[in-house]
Amino acid sequence: MKAARFHGPGDIRIDDIPEPSVGPGQVKVDVEWCGICGTDLHEYLEGPIFIPPKGSPHPLTGQEMPVVMGHEFAGVIAEVGAGVTNVKEGDRVAVEPYDVCGECSACAIGRYNICRKLGFVGLDGQQGGFAERCVVDSRWAHPLGDIPTDLGALVEPLAVAYHAVRLSGFKPGGTAAVFGSGPIGLVTTAALKAAGAEKVVVVEPAAVRKAKAPGAGADVVLDPTEVNVPDAIRDLTGGAVNELVFSEINLIGTLAYCEDHPATIGLLRDKKVDATQFITGRIGLDDLVGKGFRELIDNKEENVKILVTPKDLL
Secondary structure: OEEEEEEEOOEEEEEEOOOOOOOOOEEEEEEEEEEOOHHHHHHHHHOOOOOOOOOOOOOOOOOOOOEEOOOEEEEEEEEEOOOOOOOOOOOEEEEOOEEOOOOOHHHHOOOHHHOOOOEEOOOOOOOOOOEOEEEEEHHHEEEOOOOOHHHHOOHHHHHHHHHHHHHHOOOOOOEEEEEOOOHHHHHHHHHHHHOOOOEEEEEOOOHHHHHHHHHHOOOEEEOOOOOOHHHHHHHHHOOOHHHHHHOOOOOOOOOOOOOOHHHHHHHHHOOOOOHHHHEEEEEEHHHHHHHHHHHHHHOHHHOOEEEEEOOOOO
């Protein structure tokens, strides 16, 4: 089957590799759409970063570069292994692209997203979304129901935003500022509005991305080349530096997602988030580098999310 593999910085090739086989508790996904993530671009330009380099195989997969890329993907279940009950052949699914140990202290308390051996499908081995088919443990295959797989490919970045908003403790009626309206900034804006934000302020200098912000739910868009952003936000919120102290504001780090995919899919199903607006391009797998990676690198301000299909869906 065809798969896009990372061989080194600036070297991603469409290779012919063996089709993966399904083991007990696993499912094979016939990939239909996979989004290009900023992480993929960093790997292309500067990697290996998360990708295991030659001589240093990943502790969970035992694999090293070249690896199959792509972790924002959705498709249709083509085959199920023994013991799988949560999905069946023909189901549309979005994949939560993790490899976790299940044994460390983080996994033991259910915070598998900070597993001490954490790996990502599409970065740590021969499974990934920039391929015709991919095998994952069935726990990571989340049913989409009637949601089409192009929107399903946006569940992963939406889950990143949903997770961040959830961990923030944000309450309905509150105000939030989002710095940057690239893919994650836009979906974070959408997640905040879905969580009941009364006002979301987006800070962004790029014209195309500024134009996208209101559609994602931004109430105010500030261009940092035109205004003093801290002063403008203080004016909009009536706030001051003392609010940071008197409200005991916390700075919280968030990583990816953890048990957030079902709720994120629910946002799409209930039409609380219009994800279609974030798709700014669709290409075939053979055009991944030229019309995908290079387009996003060279024309970043004109794009949000480019989706890639290894099938004849264009």
